[in-house]
Amino acid sequence: MSLWDRITRRRETHDEPAQADAVEHEAPEPVESAELGRLRLVGQAGGPGVDEALVLFRTLRATPEEARAIDALGALKSRGLDESLVVAAAAALVDRGEPERALAIVDSPSAPCVSLEARMLAADLREGRGDVAEALALVERVMVRDLDYPGARERHRRWRVQLGLDATSGAHGDASASTIVSRDADAPFLLLREVARGGAGAVYEAEDRELGRRVALKVYHHADRDRAQLLHEARVAAALVGPGIVRVLDVDPDHGWLALEWAARGSLRQRLRSDDLRDVAVIGRWAAPLAAALARVHTHGWVHHDVKPANVLFTADERPLLADFGTARRIGDPSPPGSLGYVSPERLAGRASDPRDDVFGFGRVLEDALDALGEAPDDAAWRALAVACTGPDATRPADGRALITRLRVEAPGNPAA
Numbered sequence: 001m002s003l004w005d006r007i008t009r010r011r012e013t014h015d016e017p018a019q020a021d022a023v024e025h026e027a028p029e030p031v032e033s034a035e036l037g038r039l040r041l042v043g044q045a046g047g048p049g050v051d052e053a054l055v056l057f058r059t060l061r062a063t064p065e066e067a068r069a070i071d072a073l074g075a076l077k078s079r080g081l082d083e084s085l086v087v088a089a090a091a092a093l094v095d096r097g098e099p100e101r102a103l104a105i106v107d108s109p110s111a112p113c114v115s116l117e118a119r120m121l122a123a124d125l126r127e128g129r130g131d132v133a134e135a136l137a138l139v140e141r142v143m144v145r146d147l148d149y150p151g152a153r154e155r156h157r158r159w160r161v162q163l164g165l166d167a168t169s170g171a172h173g174d175a176s177a178s179t180i181v182s183r184d185a186d187a188p189f190l191l192l193r194e195v196a197r198g199g200a201g202a203v204y205e206a207e208d209r210e211l212g213r214r215v216a217l218k219v220y221h222h223a224d225r226d227r228a229q230l231l232h233e234a235r236v237a238a239a240l241v242g243p244g245i246v247r248v249l250d251v252d253p254d255h256g257w258l259a260l261e262w263a264a265r266g267s268l269r270q271r272l273r274s275d276d277l278r279d280v281a282v283i284g285r286w287a288a289p290l291a292a293a294l295a296r297v298h299t300h301g302w303v304h305h306d307v308k309p310a311n312v313l314f315t316a317d318e319r320p321l322l323a324d325f326g327t328a329r330r331i332g333d334p335s336p337p338g339s340l341g342y343v344s345p346e347r348l349a350g351r352a353s354d355p356r357d358d359v360f361g362f363g364r365v366l367e368d369a370l371d372a373l374g375e376a377p378d379d380a381a382w383r384a385l386a387v388a389c390t391g392p393d394a395t396r397p398a399d400g401r402a403l404i405t406r407l408r409v410e411a412p413g414n415p416a417a
Helices: 003-024 034-039 050-061 066-079 083-095 099-106 116-128 132-145 152-162 227-239 268-273 280-299 355-373 380-390 400-410
Strands: 189-197 201-208 214-220 248-252 257-261 312-314 320-322
Touching: 034 050, 034 066, 050 066, 050 083, 066 083, 083 099, 083 116, 099 116, 116 132, 116 152, 132 152, 132 355, 189 214, 227 248, 227 257, 268 312, 268 355, 280 312, 280 320, 280 355, 280 380, 280 400, 355 380, 355 400, 380 400
Parallel strands: none
Antiparallel strands: 189 201, 201 214, 214 257, 248 257, 312 320
16 A cells, blocks of 8 residues: 555544534534424414414513514514514514514515504604604504504604604694584575584585585684685685596685585595495595596695595595695695694605605505405505505605506506506
């Protein structure tokens, strides 16, 4: 045997025990506990229900498997995981000092959670990272559904102060209860009933004495003080006259009222509360014309600034009308205060009037309709559109025309689109 053969054989013989030791001392794969294996079955046939899953998760949080349990719930979110479990996973991440991961779970741009608990957690996480305007927008969306949700009012006041806003503006203040229109024989209208009341004025169903037609009579609470706003509302609506825009029939700035086209079928807000229009197939019949009305507003250089269910009205033949142009502003003008829950984070942060703020309001209106509807097998396209409209400003449709294009893409089979 040559010297080279003896050397290489000795080296191979010497290496064999070391290689064997390396194999012998490789870390074994950790054995998964029965609790973690059971937790992974959430959402599957025979898997644990929500209550059992929460118990399993709390048990696993006290073990070295906590991180794997969090990952398991995060991976299951795409299956439509109950949001109480999503919130539990996010809260655990906060406790572990990982707020960004927690935020990604409860408020991801593509699939944000919608439960009140999840939105409150997302609001706190947004505020913690310095996104106070987005936090305020989230807590307002909570207050729209439950004005007295624990902690919501306090956060609303505190964050508005942080943003330099009036702490009470935009909240549900007490509208004047003293607005009265004369029923005397010489009054131009016969009042039939009050149909709505807000911060600016009250709206009555009334009859025009001279022409015998039904009208919506809006009477401002403070005629002298609000004369300029009343004229502004009437003039903007008149300038935008056309499909989808409520018509102004008459106006009297001295006495503080304007007569509007009567919407016999009421507002979207009323109809959603009464189980009417809670049908996915019906959504397109009002959503598409509403988008077209916003396109008309934006094309003429205006931002409506108060897109909400109470301002979407329906005529006797089911045509939707966009109403209340009292807070409309020219694109680029300073933005006015808005209605609780329907103001975009960018506007809350002080952005000048921008059509994307109306698109945000449209998305919130769509959300309200979908929330009233509940889970439905054919609502995915509408939910995706709502997420796009209320999501990051950079990816939101730029105006009403872009919204119509997006609607055609999301609902190509909808004849109204």
